[in-house]
Amino acid sequence: MMKWCNLLMIGLLFSCSKEQQSVRRLKDDNLLVENILRKESSKRYSLPIFEEQDAPKFPWERGAADHLPLITKEFFRCRGSDMNPKRMGLSDLGDTEELCDCGGFLEHGLPLHEGKEWVPPILIELLNDLQESLKVRVVITSGHRCPKHNSYVDPSKANQTSKHLLAAEVSFYVEGYEWKPQEVVNVLLNSQEGPFSRWERETNVSTKPWYNEEIFIKLFRADEGRNFDNRHPYPYISIQVRFDKERGERVTYSWEKANRHYLRK
Numbered sequence: 001m002m003k004w005c006n007l008l009m010i011g012l013l014f015s016c017s018k019e020q021q022s023v024r025r026l027k028d029d030n031l032l033v034e035n036i037l038r039k040e041s042s043k044r045y046s047l048p049i050f051e052e053q054d055a056p057k058f059p060w061e062r063g064a065a066d067h068l069p070l071i072t073k074e075f076f077r078c079r080g081s082d083m084n085p086k087r088m089g090l091s092d093l094g095d096t097e098e099l100c101d102c103g104g105f106l107e108h109g110l111p112l113h114e115g116k117e118w119v120p121p122i123l124i125e126l127l128n129d130l131q132e133s134l135k136v137r138v139v140i141t142s143g144h145r146c147p148k149h150n151s152y153v154d155p156s157k158a159n160q161t162s163k164h165l166l167a168a169e170v171s172f173y174v175e176g177y178e179w180k181p182q183e184v185v186n187v188l189l190n191s192q193e194g195p196f197s198r199w200e201r202e203t204n205v206s207t208k209p210w211y212n213e214e215i216f217i218k219l220f221r222a223d224e225g226r227n228f229d230n231r232h233p234y235p236y237i238s239i240q241v242r243f244d245k246e247r248g249e250r251v252t253y254s255w256e257k258a259n260r261h262y263l264r265k
């Protein structure tokens, strides 16, 4: 009985494989192959050769000396704080007035341009280039000032149109170069294209400022330009933007620009 079963199974397998063969033959007979025609000038795409690379750096690792954070617009946020005490200030008219500070970056954002927070790219580039060249930290003491903080810092009339109100001015010193600001200025002057001239008109600094088409550099000595944002004992440097190449326009103060920023509360 077993023998008959085995023979039946073998017969079935044989018939299956025979059927498969005939199907395959039928397919082969009906197979249509379209020739791929290439022109003489045709080329094959070659795969790029991959080279081993280091992992890309995060934004805060990039740029300056490796141990220093990259300066971004975040470094320019208003340094006001509602923890700062009220104080009496003297206006240009000789009146004393009570000054209150703003709530800082918790209260408002940076100036807006086309709906986005904006700091002139030239300032960010220059400060990162300085860190890269000197391999030490640039300490920003004053970037953007909202109108309230600007008055709190310095209520004088001349300061009410400061470019700090537009985030188009920055005050800073450099660690390790606190008492050598001229060396820092020299690095700045050498890093820029275009000749610099000296500003001959009277200003609030004893060192004649340097300027070109794009920026204006002032050096404040240790007894000059002291205000609430610059309460440190060092000389410091300020850079103002005169012409914004990205937008192709002069950077000038206006009340509207100074008051255009997000309010958070």
Ligand SMILES: [Zn+2]
Pocket: 078, 079, 080, 102, 103, 104, 105, 108, 145, 146, 147, 148, 149
């Ligand atoms: Zn503010």
